[in-house]
Amino acid sequence: GQNIDQPTEMTATEGAIxxxxxxxxxxxxxxxFWYQQHAGEAPTFLxxxxxxxxxxxxxxxxxxxxxxxxxxxxxxxxQMKDSASYxxxxxxxxxxxxxxxxxxxxxxx
Amino acid sequence: xxxxxxxPSWVICKSGTSVKIECRSLDFQATTMFWYRxxxxxxxxxxxxxxxxxxATYEQGVEKDKFLINHASLTLSTLxxxxxxxxxxxxxxxxxxxxxAGELFFGEGSRLTVL
Numbered sequence: 001g002q003n004i005d006q007p008t009e010m011t012a013t014e015g016a017i018x019x020x021x022x023x024x025x026x027x028x029x030x031x032x033f034w035y036q037q038h039a040g041e042a043p044t045f046l047x048x049x050x051x052x053x054x055x056x057x058x059x060x061x062x063x064x065x066x067x068x069x070x071x072x073x074x075x076x077x078x079q080m081k082d083s084a085s086y087x088x089x090x091x092x093x094x095x096x097x098x099x100x101x102x103x104x105x106x107x108x109x
Numbered sequence: 110x111x112x113x114x115x116x117p118s119w120v121i122c123k124s125g126t127s128v129k130i131e132c133r134s135l136d137f138q139a140t141t142m143f144w145y146r147x148x149x150x151x152x153x154x155x156x157x158x159x160x161x162x163x164x165a166t167y168e169q170g171v172e173k174d175k176f177l178i179n180h181a182s183l184t185l186s187t188l189x190x191x192x193x194x195x196x197x198x199x200x201x202x203x204x205x206x207x208x209x210a211g212e213l214f215f216g217e218g219s220r221l222t223v224l
Binding site for chain 1: 110151152153154155202204208209210211212213214215216217218220
C-alpha cells in the first residue's frame, strides 16, 4: 500500500530552527509537496520537490532524497505565526496525491 | 497561483436536509476541480474529482448519490450533501491544480455541522 509518515506533533521555540521529516512509500513518484494549514483554514502551498536536493524559499527550505523516500521541511527563525500543521503529500505514478496526516507544530515564546 | 473561493464558509443544518457548497475559480478556468473532506485532526481525504461538462469521478467509499457534484462551467463546481446526517459534519475543501509544479490551490473551506 501507499504510506506517508510524519510526526504527529512537534514543539519549538520562537526564533529557533525546526525540521519536520516525512518518509514515503508510494507506487511511483512524481514529486513531493509541503503545505501549511492553520487551524480552521484550508492548506496553502509551501514547496515542491521532484529532484534530489534542497530548495530554499526564504525562511523555509525543503529537502528531498528519492532513493531514501525521505523529505524534510526546515523552518528557520521561527515566528509565532508559524504555529500550524504541515502536510506532506506525494504525487504517485498515476498523478494522484497521497497525503500525510500532517505535523502539528507548536511554537512557544 | 489560482484564487479559489468557497461559499458558504460555515453552515449548520438539521439532520435530513441537503446542503449545497459552491466552489469558484476566480482567475483560472478549471476543467477539473477536486473536493476534499477533512475530519478533526486528520489529513485531507479526496472525495471526488469534478470534471467540467461530465460526470465526477468518485473515490472508493464515497457515495455518489449522497455527495452530488455538478461542474457546469469552467469556474464553478458545486457539492451537494443530500440528506445530511451528523456523521457528515466535516470540513469540505475544494481545490484546483495549476502552477509550474501542478500544485493545488484551495478554497477557504466550508465547515458543515449537522445537528
